[in-house]
Amino acid sequence: METIIRQEAEWILSQQLPGGAVVTAYPGQPKIVPYFAHLALYGLAAWGLNLSRVRAYLDWYLARLERPDRYGVTGTVYDYHLEGEGAEIPAYTYDSSDSYAATFLTLVRLYYGTSGDRAWLEDHWPELDLVAGAMLATLQRDNLTLARPDWRVKYLMDNCEVYRGLKDYAWLLAQVRRSAGEAERYEALAGKVREAIEAKMRVNGGYCPAIYRAGLRRRPNWKKWYPDALAQLFPIITGVVTLGDDAARRLYGNFLRNYPHWHRQAQPENFTTTLVLYAAALMEDRWRVRQYVAGLEENIIARGHPWPYHAAExxxxxxxxxxxxxxxSGEQWY
Structure with missing residues (x-):
């Protein structure tokens, strides 16, 4: 696995542009999608690998904050198309304002955790506050966020990531900025989001993947892979449920009952995202982790990383x- 770590770290960096952006190599249309860039760099930051390159991306992101964007939100970053000689052309839209911002703050926490780069944080608190504001721009009275101002759906995945982003920003404020009041405010907000997920989205044996207008809740269809089944792992991945508790074990057990052979699906034509692998590792499902990684090495890595595997994976x-x-350690993401 040490060889895989080194090889995949180098491959992620091969997807980074000179200016710092990380590309998602969609077939025929490479694109900069900040959300996927964050997930791609989580691994490097957590291992403390090539941190100067991680910092280059952080600088790229903060340099492109909108003030405000087309939806009226300040602190967001658009997706970008690549044209001509690598020109980065804004798409003037993004998939979500809440998740992009939340996952960026988690990436910053991971970066600081291994770099100890206090100077970078001190130089960028004003921009980080804008990102935190973008994460909360669509927070509703029920303490759940909408994906985007014009897309009035509250997704389980997004709100789990917002919970994690709030926790991570609270930690940075307390440990680095020494701002106890602000840290307590974000920690309290994280608690409210977690409570709302449990109160509004918990259903028998899992969570509804989305809440629509007027509070319409969708019960999870465990046979529908995305978003329903995959979303069930996000409370585990982001710490909404505590590792080792019965709630986490029941959730993962329900997933296994519906997808007992997920670990055998590590080939391009039938690919299971590495997010499932991460949840399995957190739940100490070590045998399935080993089986999946062996299949991934043989069928994906050795074959040149064919789609749908990309830098975030x-x-x-x-x-x-x-x-x-x-x-x-009981803490997710790191």
């Missing part, structure tokens, strides 16, 4: 391997 793979090798 590699980043989460590195996180999963770290959880597998070092054991879970």
């Amino acid at each position: 590699a980043g989460i793979l590195l996180l999963a391997i770290k959880a597998y090798l070092t054991g879970s």
Whole structure:
């Protein structure tokens, strides 16, 4: 696995442009999608690998904050198309304002955790506050966020990531900025989001993947892979449920009952995202982790990383391997 860590770290970096952006190599249309870039760099930051390159991306992101964007939100970053000689052309839209911002703050926490780069944080608190504001721009009275101002759906995945982002920003404020009041405010907000997920989205044996207008809740269809089944792992991945508790074990057990052979699906034509691998590593499902990684090495890595494997998958793979090798500390993402 040490060889895989080194190889995949180098491959992630091969997807980074000179200016710092990380590309998602969609077939025929490479694109900069900040959300996927964050996941790609989680693995490097968690392992403390090539941190100068991680910092280059952080600088790229903060240099492109909108003030405000087309939806009226300040602190967001658009997706970008690549044209001509690598020109980065803004798409003037993004998939979500809440998740992009939340996962960026988690990446900053991971970066600081291994770099100790206090100077970078001190130079960028004003921009980081804008990102935190973008994460909360769509927070509703029920303490759940909408994906985007014009897309009034509250997704389980997004709100789990917002919970994690709030926790991570609270930690940075307390440990680095020494701002106890602000840290307590974000920690309290994280608690409210977690409570709302449990109160509004918990259903028998899992969570509804989305809440629509007027509070319409969708019960999870465990046979529908995305978003329903995959979303069930996000409370585990982001710490909404505590590792080792009955709630986490029941959730993962329900997933296994519906997808008992997920670990055998590590080939391009039938690919299971490495997010499942990370959840399995956190739950100490070590046998399935080993089986999946062996299949991934043979069918994906050795074959030149064919689609749908991309840089974000590699980043989460590195996180999963770290959880597998070092054991879970009860904290997710790192």
